[in-house]
Amino acid sequence: MRIVIVGNSATAVGAVETIRQHDQASTITIVSEEPHGIYSRPMLDHYLGGEIDAARLNYRPSDFYVTHNVQPLLADRVSSINPEAHTVNTESGQVLSYDKLLLATGGQPIVPPMNGLDTGGVFSFTRLDDARAIEQAFSERSVQNAIVVGGGMIGMKVTDALCHRGLKVTLAELAPRILSAAMDEIGASIMTEVLLNGGVEVLTGNTVSEIHSEDGWISSVTMKDGSEKACDLLVFGIGVRPNAGLARDAGIEVNRGIVVDRYMCTSAPDVYAAGDVAEAYDLVVDMNRTVAIWPNAYRQGAIAGAHMVGIEEPDQGGVAMNAVQAFGIPAMAIGNGNVEQEGYSILADENKRNHRYKKLVFDEKNHLVGAILVGDINRAGIYTGLIRAKLDLSECKDSLLSDHFGLLSLPGSYRKHVVRGLGIEV
């Protein structure tokens, strides 16, 4: 079998590792427009912050392609797909035939249109080359004042990293508060305070509307409210939109992302999509949607890979979640922690002075559907497990926020199921 994978990140790795568990004979080609081997995108902010060197960005050992018998086709871009002929064309002129094709094309950084985007010192932040370009700017000139556009998880991470490097950072978020998608007002206000204490200027309800330059390098920006801010670096950290153009052009069904079923199959035979580009099942909202997070990307890649080699294990669904740290204070948003809906109930515990906040959201059946944690993230995964398990928690709700919270706070049957070991129950 000839397998072609477009993309070279978590989804591709998930697919390759799963395929090779069962099948050594098929050929696997990975096509990636980036010239680099497999690296970890979510580690880029750790690299930018100076916490790790470039070598630690390697998500898998450098001989991964060899050990997994993969033919990498790097620094080349797939220009079109022909689902009828089962071929993809690349910009370098290659025509690759496939028996199975996986589109793991990820997302494109969202950059709002404005004047001055092509100015030096203006960056998005999704690729190694972005991080390297910022790094190069640091070595070539004295960079002191940065503006980060986007107060979500990505913007927070970039802000934290730039502060680590000693920059004075202004964070601009168009919504009335930072982390408006992931966090509720209390969680966001605590993280805002953490940023302010760290010397970050936080501007909400405001964003950059125009970029000005001197000698080709950014010198200031005009904000939406008309004010002017001097700066010598601008980073867009708004987020990504699915990179689904190839699929759309090939007549494959695309909504916001590429539409897939529980096996990551698209509307075209033998074509799969997974990761940030795919609109896959989310078990909390009980519908398909795009959720650009690393665990989903890896798992969906693995499911697609398994299906390719004849293993039909449907996706149980993802849970939208993310973790961020600012100035050492960790924060997590898991599932629907920020949704208020009729019939939902909330348990919350707040200690603003210690930058601690815990909030659990339950639906009308007393199933946990979301959690927000700031400061104390100990054993957070138990909450994620409960969200996945869709368990009636009415009996033990009150102990879920206790300081001694653990598996013993949970119904005995669930506890024993988990404690005996997933997959090793007797």
Added chain:
Amino acid sequence: MKRIVIHEEYCIGCRLCEVHCLVQHSESHDIIRAFRTERNSIMPRLTIEESGPVSFALQCRQCEEPACLEACISGAMHRDPETGAVMCDESRCVGCWMCIMVCPTGAIQQNLLGNRIASKCDLCYGADMPACVANCPNEALTYEEI
């Protein structure tokens, strides 16, 4: 592969497993030195849960499909090629806590004693019998091929 099995009905909450886990992961492997001089740089890899008469020691469950492995952004979480055990390569971990966010048993802990890293049971790597199992006086922990 061999896994640690918990028998909560036999656990008497003596915490010897915790003590010996700490010693095992100390540099000196000496109980006095581990507690006197190394306590600020090492932590036990298991969690004791206790409520009324029920208690047990919880280590990484060595899941068949480990959520930590798919969530890990650094590649630190991996399967040992020889034993198949889920391990954290601490030299590659950056302490992003994604694994903590997804582990359904809450068996992974933050180690903030040095560089931020995720801390979990390593089955006393290379040992025939993990220290917690070997030192449990009541066979509330056993090490079995499952």
